[in-house]
Amino acid sequence: MKYVDEFRRQDVASRLRDAIAEAADTDRQYRLMEFCGGHTHAIFRYGVQDLMPDNVSFVHGPGCPVCVLPMGRIDNAIKLAVDDGVILCIYGDLLRVPGSGRTSLMKVKASGGDVRMVYSTQDALQIARDNPTREVVFFAIGFETTTPATAVALQLARRERLENFSVFCNHVLTPAAIQNILESPEVRRIGSVQIDGFFGPSHVSSIIGSQPYEFFAREYQKPVVIAGFEPLDVMQAALMLIRQLNDGRFEVENQYTRVVTREGNQKAQKLVAETFDLRREFEWRGLGLVPYSALAIKPEFSTWDAETRFDVPPVTASDVKGCECPSILRGAARPTDCRLFDVVCTPENPMGSCMVSSEGACAAYYSYGRFRQSASKSEAAA
Amino acid sequence: MCLAVPARVVDVDALSDAATIELGEVRKDVSLALVDDVRVDDFVLIHVGYALSKISTEEADRTLALMEAAGIVAEDNL
């Protein structure tokens, strides 16, 4: 696969490994947070941590829109499918996300709810066209990467006067969340967050560009390197972060130049601006209420807004007691620091946001990293 | 987060603003609603059935060359 395989080459990886080992100052620690689950996935899937010197560590952030979706919004969607009897179209990722009371859309589907998995908003529109007598609701989730596809669907629905179609909007914004990680009141309670630099999102940045991170790097004096999701991208970006830290710089650099520009995709930005407004605040699972961190559908599209079309009460379902997700999401604790991890909280029975999606920090750690220590011990013993 | 893959455009249907893309022997139809001026043989990034952006082949080659040179990245990278 062109532009995939080249960025997974082992010979290049070992060269980058040597360059990183040479650049990393043995007298200091480099704690690098990847905000995105995509980076977390690449790190575990390819074993990138094994190629890093001991003083370079990855801190896994909150960057997965499925993980951060609050329980109350899942409860709202369940109500739409069960009480309002709509055809609820969802991305596959949402099927297993727990709502309150140990329910999930998978269980709703099993008990007769009309929940359908779609690959694209185009599929959801087609389901609405094919079922003119039924209400069809698309459960929209995702960061800036996924939002434009929902905008296109809303615009098409309006153009076609597809009045049995509506969108339950849960699109959230990346920069607001990164900012929250560094400066919310909880951070003061948890203690200072030990993060030296950030891997900037790759596909989010393909839409919003690298410019939005410039304020952030300046304000918090932390370097940001926008990095692709392939393992070599992550390694090269780590090297760039290490060099910035060595030089005492805190700039926004772009490693993912094959896709990301400073301005981003302006056509997509325009579509999003025409279709959505900023919400004053939105609840993130694990982070709580984050100001100006999500989008709502504009009033001119209210016909296609499930929140005006149906009764969608604000539900605040509290997160599970003892769950360390708030600290883990902010890089102040590791999955293994949580009392629930691998005891009652597992991918089959997730309790907190970080275990919910396969790209959450806890789930990724559970699947790929859990036995790293015990494994290397037993190898040594054998 | 945000699973997206690079794929080559093998056919463009201007009328429906759609394209057929190819990724390692697999073909799929995607929407072009989010990008302009897509031509056959362009590489695009695919996410949830949409082309998100074009991939700059020059930049990809440049990044690879940098990596092969043990990742020495120029300061004026932005």
Add this chain to the structure above:
Amino acid sequence: MSAAVRRFPVRLDIRRGFIDMSHGGGGRAMAQLIDELFLKYFDNPYLRQGNDQATFAVEAGRMVMSVDGHVISPLFFPGGDIGSLAVHGTVNDVAMSGAKPLHLSAGFIIEEGFPLSDLERIVKSMAEAARDADVTIVAGDTKVVERGSGDGVFITTTGIGVIPDGIEISGDRAAPGDQVIVSGTLGDHGVTIMSSRENLTFDTSITSDSASLHGLVAALIDAVPEVHCLRDPTRGGLATALNEIAFQSGVGMSLTETAIPVRPAVNAACELLGLDPLYIANEGKLVCVCPPEQAEAALAALRAHPLGANAAIIGEVTKDPNSLVQMKTDFGGNRVLDWLSGEQLPRIC
């Protein structure tokens, strides 16, 4: 299918007809369905006995028995259908003990309104698969459920077979040092099924690998009777099959990613949908664990068979009290291949 042979004045209209409740009611309509469809294609002396059970002599030795229920959507897919799959699935479960499969039974649960022409296609393909696998379908049952209570047709098959003397194959026999071999490319079946499902449509040349593996197993144990474990990596894929063996045997495994055969198209489809080929179902592949001294002989025996042409040694069994299946990645790092959580779903993130 316990009907005596009789003639019916008006033949079943297979081209335009549908299953209705009377076809499962035990009366004349059911007898006619059995006679003109099932008996016609499955024809053998045991069924012709016309009893509620099949009577046959058995050889001395150890027998194995296995059962598998088959539900699949879509019912027809590139490379097979539910009929051939119902034969291959159970033949393979029997064969993974090293046994030669002998007989199958088949239980059909059919939804009211199911087209007779589709049923004929399925029965025909099942009969062909049984003939190719050299097994006879000796007993059967048909039930019809009301429209909406089934998904077209479900088929449950039970198989029996005989294990040759001197063969001891079991999931708990893997020992440190043993080599791990797969018989061919992984993920073909699962990706084919996904590509033909509504909403996920993509074009690919991949077809299901659905096949009976008894011949491959016979060739393998003929060359290497000392094989320790055999398993067909169906649901949950290779990673799940290896975790099962590691757990049963109390050992670990160490794989080399570059050695694991996966077709480029399967890799590409997995990239597109966010799936992992090592967790995707196969229906015509086996994984074999054998002592290191015999690994080359086992590999040669597999490769000499048409169903094992792409066989490869992919790793070895290690001493590990945690029973971890680990993999050295293409990239040079290490990865734990854990049990599958939930099912593999296409994802956006």
